[in-house]
Amino acid sequence: MSHSAVAEQSTVLTEVSRGIDSPAFQAVLEEVRQRREEFDALGHVPVDMIERFKDVGIYRAATPKCFGGDALAPAEFLRMIELIAQADGSAGWVASFGSASTYLAALPFETQAKLYANGPDLVFAGGLFPIQPAEAVEGGWKVSGNWKFASGCKGADVLGVGIGGGQGGKPRTALFPAAQVEIVENWDVVGLKGTGSHDLRINGEVVSDEWTFIRGGKPNIDEPLYRYPTIAYAAQVLAVVNLGLARAALDELKDMASGRTGATGAPKLADRAYFRVETAKIEADLRSARGFFYESTTQVWDSILAANPVTNEQVSLLRLSAAQMARVAANVVQRAYTLAGIVAIYSRHPLQRYLRDSMVVTQHAFLGEGIYDGAGSVMLGVDPFPGFL
Template identity: 50%
Template sequence: MALATEKGRLTLGDVVAEPAGAARDAAFQHALEVLRERRDEFNAQGYVPRDFISLLKKAGIFRVAIPEQFGGEPLPPAQFMKKVEQISAVDPATGWVASFGSAPVYFASLPVETQRELYSRSKDIAFAAGMFPMFEAEKVEGGYICSGEWQFASGCKGADLLGIGLKGGPETNGKPLTGLVDRSQVEIIENWDVSGMKATGSHNVRATKVFIPEELTFIRGGEPKIDEPLTRYPVLPYAAQVLAVVALGAARGALDYITEVGAANTSVTGGPAKGNRPAYKTGLAKAEADLRSAQGFFYGTTEEVWAKAVAGEEITDKDKAMLRLAATQAAHVGRDVVLAAYNVVGTGAMFSTHPIQRYVRDGLIPAQHAMLQEFTFEAAGAVMLNLDPGIPSFP
């Protein structure tokens, strides 16, 4: 079976991660250094370019969720998310794009032969998806003919492989599908006109009568065909977590700034260094405490559920709801901490060129995501009380 498309085989990148260990760690640190130099460039142009995606590939970011069965080197969720948090502390929008290194957990529900061939060709695949709205596909022999325009395809300009959301039919029991397409098969509609997370380049993607072989479709969050610890870890809660951790990174970046730089600044009116002011010291301390508390809940819950996945124990709906709750809490506390940092910086923070603006613009966005909005608190509480959460695909 070949991974064929209407225009030929799927084309994947040829950049390979550095060997695990010191070389890969050095590649990760190098990527962070380059990001500090280029983050303003990425924001100005509105996307993370392919040459920087290549640096993330060398650092192993896009091979963290490929099954060992196919030669992958899967990372426990907490280890991967701490890397995303580090990237986000430098530039949250780039962290958002890097978070999709976890996307191959979805691919575990592809046919086994499809996975084997996909990963035989590359284990460093940058993936982006526009899932909504879901369009009706025409079922034909061997696959689907797809047309439509999908929103929020974060990282699409730097991706090797794209996913699009399709309405399911009788063959999927009505559950929605994701179709995998080569980036050459779709048109990127550059309409990402936003103030926050601009560098994610979350443009629309458009397909016109694109044929997708059935073996390149899967139910998002469907039953995995591979049994390994990472494929046992709840896929939809993980999808929420990798976005929420970006807010924790943004909060860390904001607090690092007000600790290391902002505290030494003096007022234009001639007052003392801001770090000597009671409101500055108190605001910093409370924000640090809030951030560390959210991190503790977030990573502690992750490790508890991961231990169950490793042991092959049942992961209950309440376990999944707790992951979702910890993710939502992280996103909202991250936002609050960023705003607390903005507050203590003072008047200068209002200028668009102020360093804290990067964290304000981007750090507010994760809590706006559908998987992390306020109503997910209520849904988690409902599951804790053995009630219907009232929203689809929860927990």
């Protein structure tokens, strides 16, 4: 067998060992399920769990192949996050930022080579807003300010912050080693408690131009993943967290259905016609939204592989399907909670967790009501708001 054939076989074996059906990935899912209360209590997903995510390829999924990464097809990565979120929403949210290295493809090629010099498993997190003005200095920028919502920052290798000098509604991002950034631990919320989405603070650190980039800007890597719409992908990886939460809620509901009679002595849930009808309806709604979501993803990816340019209509459908799925999935969780009855009001009931977490997902700006306005604008031939495309 030739050296190239051996290398190719090795790559295939490595990918199989890291796939969603691999024992390693299934073990990670079980560990997430067992530790989710710990994540909530800590307020973040700890570093040892981040290392476990590295083991199954989460943090090389968006690293370019030229630097030893996997550069996975989006649907493959989204399915991984869907399953992790089904085990725990916070863990799914933090793992979803394994896709964020797509942003880094806009860095100069030489800078990326330095970034991945120690290996492809890079953990990047950021707090981009509010955009802070930076002082131009020779060869770079002097950066100071506070930034919010840096999910997963406590386990990151590098942190990005938003500074002035962006274009087309896309901010310039300055990249720093995590040690140069202060984490202001103020994440005190109702849902997605374990994401550790604290504030970031920097006081007068200087960053050279080569370590800044336009978020969603033109990539300097010529591989298929970096032709996939970056901002749309960023919205998708967050939306799919709600898909995992909705599936977990439905599984919980099904487990409850045959297991108990009502507090008043009423029939088991599965023996009630209204319960069966509504369960079927919400299953159909969830599968419909999921189908739209993955269909849009696959169509754009196949088009990219066929060397076609991505169209505005394709970007719009990706963003629309993400926003729609996030909302449908949250609604599914709410309906499951209602069907479960009085037992679901207890704070430690699983449906309480799914309810709180799913509501947080829909609050993200990438998935807000304005996305429907942007999508409608594209459909009707009107210019959408800046940054939509």
